[in-house]
Amino acid sequence: MTDANSTPNARDASLVVDTELGVDDVEALNVATLTPLQMAWRRYWRHKAAAVSTVIMAFLLIVVLFAPLTARYGINEQVLKIEEGNNIFLSPRKLAWFGTDDIGHDMYSRLIWGIRTSLFIGVVSAILSVVIGTAAGALAGLYGGWFDDLMMRVTDIFLAFPFFVAVVVARAALGNIKWITDIVGEISSIKFIIFLFALFGWMGVARLVRGQVLALKEREFIEAARAVGAGNPRIIVTHLLPNSIGPILVALTLSVIGAIVAESTLAFFGLGPQPGADSTSLGKLVELSREGAKQGNWWLVVFPCGALVLLAICINFIGDGLRDAVDAKLDSVK
Amino acid sequence: MTASLLSLRNLVVSFKTPNGTVQAVRGVDIDVAPGEMVGVVGESGSGKSVTFLGILGLLPHTARISGSATVEGVELVGASNKVMRGVRGKKIAMIFQDPLSSLNPVYRVGDQVAEMIRAHQEVSRSEASARAVELLDIVGIPQPKVRARQYPHEFSGGMRQRVMIAMAIANDPEVLIADEPTTALDVTVQAQILEVIQRIQRDMKKAIVMITHDLGVIARVADRVQVMYAGRVVERANVNDLFATPTHPYTVGLLHSLPRAGQDRLEPIPGRPPNMLQPPAGCAFRARCPHAAAVCATSLPELQPYAHSMTACVRIKEIDVAAMSGVTA
Amino acid sequence: MLRFIVRRLLWLPLTILLVTFIVYCAVRTGWHPEQTYKRANPRASQAKVAEYLKVNGLYKGFTGFVRGYFEWFWRFIQGPDHWPRSIKGRSLVYPPLRYAIFNTLRLAGISSLLGWGLGLSIGTIAARKPGSWFDSIANTGAFFLGAIPPFVSGVALQLIFAVELGWFPVAGIYPPGHQGFDLGLMAKHLVLPVTVVTIQVVSAYSRYMRASLLEVRSSDFVRTARAKGLSERAVLFRHGVRNALIPIVTVLAIDIGGLLGGLIITEAIFNYPGMGVYFIKAITNGDIPQLMPYLVITIISVLIFNLIADVSYAYLDPRIRLD
Ligand SMILES: Nc1ncnc2c1ncn2[C@@H]1O[C@H](COP(=O)(O)OP(=O)(O)OP(=O)(O)O)[C@@H](O)[C@H]1O
């Protein structure tokens, strides 16, 4: 191994040197003195596209979080009263930066409200998927045996459906089961769509975490054979988090954008959530853009789709940057 | 000493990394004569591997290499792909540390040896296969015909290393470079592999460069020794002289850190090797050297003759070599 | 390995039975048979409705589901002639389904082959010199294109090249009213949908291949191969690409399995009469007799190709032992 940060292995014992003594005068500059977290941080920011994306996303988040201030108009507010002049389908202008829709809503403001909802959908369903996936994977890996087999079969069954087909069919079916809609809300609610995405989004993380647990178990086993006692679940759980947090974080990021795009796709087919009278979502705006396209109102198409693509690119790059940050190999540059 | 077969002159290798330039090898001169076994020893990170991977162009593209390395008069530094390909495996063959990862897991062992043959000789597929089986036999693999059809993961560590050796000698090269061939192996297997290598040197009259951490290995097989520290050769001596009268303080430290009879504690060299992103001016060892003085920081010490050895210590005449020596392996 | 395949093949019917039962229940719950039938045939008499329910075995309650499922299943495996007829006009389900399958296979086949060929080549060239201009452009390009949701790129291409420029037809596979087979005409209709799908495939596979090959190229055995004095070509293909393809072939097999059900978005945008459009139509009408074969075929294709993925992995990597 030509790994710059590798520690000498046990066989190097004859040449192992004591780090406590005689620190070299240039030692302070040694990269190896950074903590792993600091190294990961450095690797992350070294990814230029990820850095730029982070800044953009941070800006967007601020705008979206302070939507009551940053949006120029209220969610259902018209740019001007209809008596004062035509307010529908205005092309972009000072009054409405991104133009207006069929009822005189300001697209710029709607977009901010929409991104707010979509980010919420994305983040919450991503977190839910990751939590379910981590729990399922960890339990399967820890207990092994028939339980592991069962969990993996269940995962296989969930994976047997293409995502879109699964979501559409499950949406119809679960939306007709009363006790489910009682808990997770009506079929067209945002809660319901989040539930659907979580339901079909956990399998990847489950497999990943299960793999990590099995690898850890193996290591534990080897170490346990050397030292005393057997590998115990507690050790694995306490080791699991620090070891798998990286890949899980990457999966989390990517499933945020996965959910956002999925919401828009469903909405594009008229199957998206109806955020209700005083809310909107990117998907809703995308759905309306179909009409916009037919009537030649380009701003109704360009801005929502543009926002979606921007989000997709930024979040993907952030995921890529995180992948770099997690990958310690990058510092040795083989 | 006869004319040298492989000769490195002022070899310099550096790596561009995101953290700066790593100066892994900083001016190395080494000669290897036909039929001799040259030991190269030093701590992890001292540049042993990089030196020899460098001359064969086997480093990643981030490496920059300068100076000169010739084998039978053919210059390797800056050589064309074509020249390099004719040297690799034909004139100079390598044996690596980790025989499992060094063999391609998806091809049969025999095929991998045969591939080496066919890279340099115009022979048919079946001839190469037959020859591969012979080579496996030579390096002491039982049932070579059967084993040739197996995959690397079906072999034990020692057997894999034998395969690597079989591959290395397939084209009857002039020089074999063994980069820590025993480090990844069990102690009992280490001795067997060393025996195979020694037998090859004896029977086939090969020059061998034995790179290792392990002074025990050096003592056992090497004729001459190069001690490397922080990308430079700091001492060069015949193996007996090295153990009887080490001249460089670093060598002394290494010998002291060896387990010896009647001593219950190892004395490791204090401190650790310098950061090769910014190697210190002057002698790189001075921060850890018990004999360091102001003069050590002034210039990079060159190898100079002292007693029977060559040593890169400017204070060699002042320090009490007699007190340092007396260490026997 | 043979034992593994046999065992998995024995398991397969069981899995299919279980999954199709789940699907049957989901469809029965999701689309109320009586309501959908009345919606599709507003003037149908009560007797007709009852006949529809009876012929299709659409009984109520859990036991009704189970009984209905087995009746449906029995008819399903007897072959297309025995399949329940569609909700509207009692037409045969199989001919339009077959038509849709072939259309999807055509679209998927062309774009996948194009996409794999291009993607794997681009990934290979990029990984040969990481950091080179080709690598940077290809990698960033793949990243951007891959991040664009297919319905956005689909609509964009449609608006630009069909609506505005008029170079290609907006939708369909033939102009309305066209009869018979016409390769040129079909090709013209295929250009845009194929482009949308190919973009996705290229961007995914070029990135897989690049990552996988980079990983392999930094491994010790590639160094050994170079130390042997092999030509760069031999090192790249025999020891680099060959090993890099192992994980990719697995992904590829899984992707093929999902193809039948997976081009819904593109097909819908271009109103391309494939499985996606068939599916959308079936769910909109709540046409259970049409929906079930679609879902079952899609799922069986996924399950079989997942098995193929496992087997091909073991076949390509001798270290993997399946049993
Ligand atoms: N690809 C690389 N990029 C950056 N630095 C490298 C690279 N390869 C090696 N180095 C650095 O070069 C120096 C010499 O490494 P080398 O592998 O030659 O050491 P070595 O003496 O063989 O040690 P070991 O006993 O661990 O094999 C080390 O500081 C190492 O970190």
Ligand SMILES: [Mg+2]
């Ligand atoms: Mg080394």
